[in-house]
Amino acid sequence: MSATELLIELILMPLVAFVVGMMMVLMMRRIAAKLQRRIGPPFFQPLYDIVKLHSKKTQVSHGLIHDIGIVMAMGGYIAAETLLPVPGMNGIAEKGGIITLLYLMMIPSLGLALGVGQCANPNGSIGIARALTAMLAYDIPLVIVVFGVAYAAGTTNLIDIIAVQQAGGFETWGATQMPLLAIAGLIAMHASLGKQPFEIYIAPAEIATGPMVEMGGKYLGGLFVMQCFQLYTTSVLYVCLFLGGGTNWFDFLLKSFLVLAIPMSIAYLFPRYRTEDLLRLMWKWPVMLGLIGVAFVFV
Amino acid sequence: MISAVTPELILHITAIGLIAIGLAGVVLSSHLFRMVLALVIAEAGANLMLVLAGYRWDAVAPILTSRAEPAAMVDPVPQALVLTAIVIGVGIQALAVSILIRIRQRYATLDRKEAAERMDAEIAATLGAPRDISQEAPLGERPLPPLPADQINMRGDSP
Amino acid sequence: MGSIKQIPVVEAKRTNPLARVFDDLVRFCRSRSLFILHYCTGCGAIELPPAMTSRFDMERLGIQPMVSPRQADILLITGYVSIKTLKRVILTYEQMGSPKYVIGICSCTVNGGMYWQSYATAKKLDEYMPVDLYIAGCMPRPEAVIAGLQQLMDKIHSGEASSWEDYYRNYDYYLGNQQKLFGEDWQTPTDVISEAKHYDLLSEGTLGDHTRLLEQHQKPLEALEMRLGHEQEEPAK
Amino acid sequence: MMLTLLDELLLFSGATLLVALFIGRGLAAGWMVTILYGGQLLALLKMAVLGYEGGTIASSLTLEVMGQALSWRFDALSWFFALITIGSALLSSWFSCGAWERSYIRQGGNIWLFHTAMALNVFTMLILLASGDLLSLFIGWELVSWAGFLLMALAGGVAARAAMRYITYAMAGGMAIFGGLALIYTASGSLQLEAVTTAVEQMSGAKLWLLVILFGGGFGVKMGLMPFHLWQAPAYAETPGPGSAFLGAISSRMGLFAILLVLVKLFGIVKIESLKVPFTLIDARDLLAWIAVFTIILPTFTAMKQNDARHLLAWHGIGQGGYMLLGVVVADAMGGAGGLLHVFNHATYQAALFMAVTAVIYRTGTSDLNKLGGLVVRMPLSFVVLLIGIIGLAGLPPMNGFVSKWLVYRSLLNQGMPLLFLAAVIGTLGTILSVYKLIHNIFLGQLRVEHEHVSEAPWSMMIPMLILSAIIFITGLMPGIPLEWIASVLQTVGLPVPDYTLGGVESSSGSLDMIWVIGVLFAGFGVGALVFYSAGRSKRVHQLDNYAGGHFLSADVRYQYSDNFYAGLMHLIGGWYRGSFLWLERGITSLVEFLSLGMQGLYRRANAEFYLLTTALFVIAWVVI
């Protein structure tokens, strides 16, 4: 692969991710609306929100770290997208592998945490404390799942993992081979999205949306962008791990949207979990499923 | 030899018995003077034992006279030893008694327990240290101070 | 007591056609994405849940509730405002990011409504902050609220909803009314004057007697700028 | 007598000690000692061939005492650890010169003793690292223990008590090693290093077990392995600032050095793996690995509960030691490299973190996390150093800690150890949580009124911190630099060597190239910044202009969240702490106390002599009859 092609891929991958991510946000809001018997937002609503927020006149900053935090939140995901192979584009996936990807996905949270910290608002700090706790909750099953998949494939290279799954069609998909891990991964993925019922760190009525409390204008806009990336990254990662990636774009997008639709459909049916209940839930069922699944992998 | 009760056996038993009585006396008596006396008895037993070690029933006293040596003489060495031992013993007993007098003067008691108690108290007083074992006082600070990680200087209040 | 000054608004229409398209797009997006601040002052708030949920569904218009003033575009005053509440309303209003819009719902915000005799309520909301739109009624039904919001959307799209600029331009007037109500040492944490300078909205009505009074009482609340100096100003304890 | 390079190094180090000892009271002493550390570093670099190609350099000094030959030499392993030792000593000492020194003296500290203790520590560590046989290893070991005690006890008060606790643990460990030494001597009749291998081959399973426990336990005490970890955090934390940076960076790694030398190099991992734990499915290697992961998890979560920055860091120091041991006992190419790389990385970021915290203490006078906040606007450079440090500590890209942890994870994955892998990740997550608390409570949030006039730390403190930060980043970007040294270390101790490149590791089952990863990460940041800064200019507001549900904030209201930081988490796991092995220590202390009381009772009873005498007679009668 020539350097130009690589460069084009590196530019295209985040761009595609952003566009698809916006559609995913739209889908999420539409699902919520449908479940509540509403019409839901128009097609371009995510774009309107982002453009509006970026065009606000007032941009209240609490300091340089506040700004940098948002940059890190967006930049971390933009970098992560280049490690996430999509049909026809592998980017630099083989230079990092899945562990690196998981770690890069933590960078935005850390950046956000820094930015929120500088905001000097205790609601934000409480939110971050809860968000980090939630991360502790869902990363444990997630890590088990990733371990199982990587061990089964014998590699941490996502391209190889996908290739292994695509080798024998549906039978060799991760989800078919390791159904328990797939279920555990789905639950962990749901929690990692930070949507209902796992949005204790946002808790609007209690801590005024937690981390976002002091975010207005382009700061909030950056976070909206980040959310697009987050939805995309999470669902595509799941597709890569369990649903054999995508052979073509249609296949790929279909799977990604479907995967995301499952937790979204569940999300709006439940009330919020408290932090300790979230921890208890996450450390019990998905971990148990994941460990049994890993045991099956070893057998 | 055991089959017949010989004087030798009787004397050996006597010696051991004296030692036993003495030791028992030391252990059981609660009066310091009686302890000293018991010690004297035990010492007598030990001396008797030593004499018996070299004594021969069929021999004469080991005194060299102008006459020709008898066929058998009692071994003179233990007797010399016993003499020495008795002298030493007496010296120590005298010392013990003199100390007893001093104790009586200082503490006005010769009861063993009481004297020991008074001694303990006096040592503690002169050294300025708490008594090692005390029913009243708590044990005091533990030598290995437990430094629980979450309790030291938690709020940085102490300087 | 001064009165509100009608300061002519200089049309900032740009000549570059591309920029005009861009401005138009931005205005369109602003009008289609409105975040309402959840600040419920009176009984009118009871009408908002129906407006949001399945029957009327504000989200189809791009309107969403938000909890923090930093995130919000619209301040809905949903009923009477007691003096004590008004302080918070003003604080919240000043913390919102421009462009920001105020909608007064219920008659109480227009003229005091059924509390017009009360000693403890502010009667006319627009004496204390510029109001873009009133939705009268006691209380107005959700249809009225939705209609009002749609009207606001149109105003935003056409660029008429610029009352927030008025607050900076006539700050002295609004501050005067506030001081009359809350006393002379009234101060909010937001430094409105410097913001007016920041947005280039400083005009003759911004500064006046009341702002001078404010400066007398004001505790300085300049932003804590990052400092790289190594010289300690005061020796550390 | 020809002086070898090692002799030069040791002489240099001894000279440093003498300079500190005799002119340590002078004002320029700190600088002089620092320059001498620089000289030591140069002397060490003259031996760089060890680090790059391996081999040994012997000292010309040998001794023969009571029939035991003592010798000293350096190989790649020693060189690698010596590099970290001298490097951290140099930077810590540099940090201590000038401003910090003056404030330390002003507060009544004894700077002469401080410099002497530091120089003594370095000297004894070099002697330990140079040990050429088991006896000189033990001598070096004890010297390091006592030198460490001196440095820890310097501050008096709480520090002295912590140091007391340390020395009790260290003595116990030392005695365990002493016992193991005696067993080896018995088995092979020699204390040369080769004797260990001979002894191990001759020994039966039970004796070998005993040996592994004695050595593992003894060295583990110094490393702060569970359950011997309790002493470490208070002892390191209460040491005067630069001292804690130095100790935190390298001191407890001496335990790892010894484990590498004795258990890995001389015993051989294969031998350890052949020892089965009775009645279970695991072997001694698994046992060590599990100890390592518990050492990761428990201290890390204890750190989360600390309210003092220094204690928090010191507890992490224990936890990170677990990764090193874990990597080493997994003992494949990636694990070994990861464990050793983590030694280097940990030294860099731990020193930087302790220095940053010391800088904060220097300016504000406190390290209490509940009494700080918002300092980023006053001490931005220290903030950056701390930020780089915590990113390294948490093992996130783009700092060096990520690479070593990645290698450890990869080795666990390759070896198929899911539970260990999981435990290691739990440790990392816990680290992220607690380091966020650290940086948030010190630098973020509301600036307190009393810290309005605080300013950045002086340059004498700043430069070493910045150098360390640069090292953290550069070795994160190009881990190939330290990996080259580590490759020779791995060869020396007989572990496989990974296929490394400048940017990371090549492997058929997934490789890592940090240059690319960091490249795209920064490109991502660039794009993010482009998006972000293309929007309207932002306006700074005062920290009191903040959402408080409509409340008016004023400077006297403390609008900060710092205490009980992870309340929700503690709600669930708070009850699981239960003193974190304090019960063990307390139990032993109480037992000793109880026995001690009994023994004193034996001697102090009014008529004890007679009881004792009768017991004696009884014993005699029993033996005779």
Place this chain on the structure above:
Amino acid sequence: MSTNLVLIIALPLLGAFLLPVLMRSSMAIALWSGPAILIYGCWIIADLWLSGFAQPLSVAIGGFAPPLGINLYVDSLALLFAFAVQLLGLVFWPFTLDQESARRQSLMLLLVAASTGLALSGDLFNLYVFYELAAVATFGLASASGSGAAYVATLRYLILSGIGSVLTLFGIALIYSQTGTLNLAHLAQLAPEQLHNSLGLTAFLAILIGIGVKAELFPVNTWVPEIYATASTRLSAFLAGLLSKLALLIILRLLLLIFHQPEAAQVILILGILGVISGELAAWRAREMKRMLAFSSIGQLGMIFIAMALPDGKGMLAVLALSLHHLIIKSGLFMLAEDWGGALERLRGSAKASPLGAVLFVLFSLSLVGMPPLPGFWAKFVLITELAAQVEPLYLLGLAVFLLATVVEASYLFRVAATLYGSPAQDTLSEEIPKTKGLSLLTASLFGAGVIAVALLIAPVGDGLQAIAAQALDVDLYITTVSPAVSGGSQ
């Protein structure tokens, strides 16, 4: 030469009886006669040593050759201890001069004479006599302070010691009835046939317990804390440092020459282990310097007993090294305790007032717990390598106890060090903090210098000790030296 050697016992003995008389006529002569005698004794031994002393020699007293006559046996081990007696007698000499101290001085001379006799004597009963003589001198010195506590402590010591002498006498009687001789060399020849039975074992154990009273053997050492707490520090130093070692020397000689049965070793081992446990643990809770040192001394002697119990004299070198080490260290520590006696808590902050004393304390403590380059380490090293070589579990238990005791030891010693270096309590006046000073500090510094010197010269010292140990272990050499007739030689 032989007469000279007798002089080192005879002169102090003579001096002890003449001193009170001399005192009446001339204070000056009385003042200097005691030290002069001791210096002369030192000189005699040093001269002997330097003039190429290689082979042990036997000195018959009164012209009768052994086994009939009484003899002194002089090998390098005995000579070393004799020298130590004279030297320490000089070091711990009560230098004041008045009526009271005259008695003390003569008792001291008596103690020196008896101790030298203990070191050199080659006859069992002679040993007993010297032993009793030393005991009497000790009682006199211990009660010299005149307080009630001192008297009670002395009486208790006396009674215990009396029981000990009864047992010793009993043991001697048993041996004599079995063999008809009390000469050690002769006994060594006869022992394998006549004494290696249960009777002989009983005799040995009786003597062991009897002599063990002085050697601070485990069950008969209850006098130790009381006497050390009440008697003068110098006496305590002498008792702990030297007299206990001499008693130990007797037991060692008996064990090596006569009773090398495994049962005997086993009993010593058990008692030694118990001694270590009880002593070190009791010291751990001690709140007072002298008592702490006393208990610690019990523990240390327990360690020496463990070393002694090693079969076939393997522990000889360890016994020797540990004894000498303990002799130096404990004497030094007791010298420091002269000013630092009393509650440990009172010492808080003493390091500021007397830095040299604090440094010496730390040095002694470090050597006692066995920090490597210091001599204590080498002594312990020799012991544990030998212990670990044993297969019997009891020895390994001994090893474990020994190692654990070292930890406890470090803990309590450094607690004191931490107290010394701690900052004094707020309300303490600086005058209240005890300081080390004068003669005792000087003496302690001498011991400290000795420790450092040995640490630096460890290689030659180790070789020397090995030579001494080898000589002491050679039973045949002992026998042939004392009674050359056996091997056909002549004196």
